[in-house]
Amino acid sequence: MYKIRIILDTKEDIIRTVLVDETIDLEILHKTIASSFGFAGQEMASFYRTDDEWNQGEEIPLFNMAEAGEDISMKGCILSETLPEENSKLIYVYDFLKMWTFYVDVVEILDEKRDDLPQIILTVGEIPAEAPEKEFVAEKVDDGFGDEEDIDDEFGHFDDFDYNEY
Numbered sequence: 290m291y292k293i294r295i296i297l298d299t300k301e302d303i304i305r306t307v308l309v310d311e312t313i314d315l316e317i318l319h320k321t322i323a324s325s326f327g328f329a330g331q332e333m334a335s336f337y338r339t340d341d342e343w344n345q346g347e348e349i350p351l352f353n354m355a356e357a358g359e360d361i362s363m364k365g366c367i368l369s370e371t372l373p374e375e376n377s378k379l380i381y382v383y384d385f386l387k388m389w390t391f392y393v394d395v396v397e398i399l400d401e402k403r404d405d406l407p408q409i410i411l412t413v414g415e416i417p418a419e420a421p422e423k424e425f426v427a428e429k430v431d432d433g434f435g436d437e438e439d440i441d442d443e444f445g446h447f448d449d450f451d452y453n454e455y
Contacts, residue, residue: 290406291368292397295322295381298390299421303414306396309407315349315363315371321407322381322391326416332384336363336371336393339378343392349379374398387420 291311297303305325309318315336323330338346349371353362372379372395381391 290399290401290403291372291395292399292410293318293372294394294396294411295325296392296394297326297414297416297421298392299417301414301417303416304411305409305413306411307407307409308403309368310403311369311398313368313407315366315368316351317407318368318393319351319363319381319383322393323383325409325412326383326389326391328383328389332386334381334383334385336366337380337382339380341376341378343378343380345380384420388423389420390423 291309293307293309295305295307303326305322307321307325309321319334319336320330323334334351336349338349340346347361349361349363349366351363353360353365371377375395375398377395379393381393383389383391
């Protein structure tokens with residue numbers, strides 16, 4: 290049995306802790322997380338593998354999106370194989386139009402077996418009416434062209450050009 294903490298990516302503390310059987314697949318975990326936060330679970334969603342610093346890695350989509358052959362999906366990923374030890378982490382994104390983003394963390398792995406799973410054992414905070422706005426920040430990449438202020442060619446800055454002169 291896994292004790293999993295799910296934290297909504299907001300400024301306020303919005304947390305759910307759930308108990309789930311280690312033999313479930315990620316599709317069942319997706320439905321458990323969605324329902325624990327009051328969602329119907331009808332929207333597209335994906336899990337993303339992550340490291341200890343929550344850097345987003347490989348996507349595990351709800352459905353196999355490959356055109357041919359086998360590819361990864363939630364249905365094919367068993368919890369105990371995907372999150373094999375305590376402190377294993379995933380990022381979960383629900384509803385790609387609204388981008389509800391959650392941090393999923395294995396708090397504890399217990400040897401105990403129960404028939405009443407999945408079960409929500411802790412609820413902190415209420416989910417907001419609107420999804421928190423995401424700020425996408427990219428690292429500045431040196432493209433070899435320098436900054437706009439560094440333009441020093443035979444034409445000079447275009448801003449200095451008087452277009453009415455011609």
